[in-house]
Amino acid sequence: MGPLESASDSMAELDALEAEGVKAFHSAANADELETARIAFLGQKQGRVKSAQERIKTIPSDAKKAYGQRFNAVRGALENAWEDGKKRFDKPAAIIQGLDVTLPGRAPRLGHLHPLTQTATELIDLFGRFGFSVARGPEVEDVFHNFDALNIPDSHPARDPLDNFYLPGGFMLRSQTSTVQIRVMEKQPPPVRVIAIGRVYRPDTVDATHSFMFHQIEGLMVDRKVTMADLKTVLRLFAQSYLGEDVKIRFRPSFFPFTEPSVEVDMQWHGGDRWVEMGGAGMVDPNVFRAVGYDPDKYSGFAFGLGIERLCMRRHGIDDIRLLYKNDTRFLEQF
Numbered sequence: 359m360g361p362l363e364s365a366s367d368s369m370a371e372l373d374a375l376e377a378e379g380v381k382a383f384h385s386a387a388n389a390d391e392l393e394t395a396r397i398a399f400l401g402q403k404q405g406r407v408k409s410a411q412e413r414i415k416t417i418p419s420d421a422k423k424a425y426g427q428r429f430n431a432v433r434g435a436l437e438n439a440w441e442d443g444k445k446r447f448d449k450p451a452a453i454i455q456g457l458d459v460t461l462p463g464r465a466p467r468l469g470h471l472h473p474l475t476q477t478a479t480e481l482i483d484l485f486g487r488f489g490f491s492v493a494r495g496p497e498v499e500d501v502f503h504n505f506d507a508l509n510i511p512d513s514h515p516a517r518d519p520l521d522n523f524y525l526p527g528g529f530m531l532r533s534q535t536s537t538v539q540i541r542v543m544e545k546q547p548p549p550v551r552v553i554a555i556g557r558v559y560r561p562d563t564v565d566a567t568h569s570f571m572f573h574q575i576e577g578l579m580v581d582r583k584v585t586m587a588d589l590k591t592v593l594r595l596f597a598q599s600y601l602g603e604d605v606k607i608r609f610r611p612s613f614f615p616f617t618e619p620s621v622e623v624d625m626q627w628h629g630g631d632r633w634v635e636m637g638g639a640g641m642v643d644p645n646v647f648r649a650v651g652y653d654p655d656k657y658s659g660f661a662f663g664l665g666i667e668r669l670c671m672r673r674h675g676i677d678d679i680r681l682l683y684k685n686d687t688r689f690l691e692q693f
């Protein structure tokens with residue numbers, strides 16, 4: 359542009375500047391593009407508005423006034439267009455108004471394992487240290503594994519339909535994890551040292567220490583010369599490790615068709631004089647060995663079956679078994 363340029367050309371330039379500038383500000387898709395347009399048009403050093411302003415020196419004096427007025431209008435229009443663009447991209451900041459980034463964060467709530475699952479995991483760990491590995495069996499069991507193979511005669515009251523959940527076709531919901539003893543011995547020769555953990559079902563009336571479904575841990579050890587002393591030692595060591603050195607347990611003579619002799623094992627309940635049954639145990643009956651093809655003259659063994667809920671309750675001071683099944687997070691969060 360030189361001094362020779364005509365006044366009408368200069369006015370046309372101002373029109374073009376206005377049109378291009380407004381378009382650039384309106385079409386900016388984000389704050390960065392808007393800033394690029396601002397520098398190109400309104401920039402203090404080399405912006406096109408600045409050059410148009412400087413050009414006024416070259417305008418013939420009779421056209422200067424008109425040029426100046428038109429220039430002011432164009433500059434105003436571009437500044438407005440830029441302000442409009444700024445408002446568009448300022449919006450997010452308006453939305454997070456009131457956000458105080460200096461406040462401490464809110465930690466996400468993490469879930470954790472149910473106390474019974476935690477107990478089962480600890481028991482597996484503890485008995486693992488005594489050399490017991492984990493075995494499994496089905497919850498829907500056949501009557502043979504739940505009763506016959508365990509030396510429980512047809513006439514035995516434990517088979518009473520009122521005490522069991524029978525299913526069609528010779529099946530039932532297992533009433534004890536002793537079924538897994540049989541399943542393990544059917545499959546492997548001695549020596550055996552296993553535990554089995556799982557649900558068992560009995561139509562008991564529900565109260566603070568009973569439920570129609572609960573969990574048992576079954577233990578079975580078979581080898582040459584396993585004795586009752588081994589059984590008592592393992593159970594005592596277990597109780598002391600899981601419930602604490604000072605826990606008191608006692609063995610009462612009892613009867614189970616699949617062990618001889620048999621005992622019931624009690625633990626002292628939450629301090630006090632009350633004893634609560636922890637489970638049953640005994641020396642594997644020779645008839646059970648015969649049913650699975652083990653030689654009772656060569657091998658002996660012990661078995662035990664303990665209630666996991668009661669162990670968990672005794673350990674944590676829980677006084678009602680029903681709390682373990684309610685899934686009330688106010689309870690569960692304490693473990």
Ligand code: PHE
Binds near residue numbers: 533638661
């Ligand atoms: N199965 C027995 C019960 O549920 C407990 C038990 C297991 C007793 C192993 C002796 C040996 O009552």
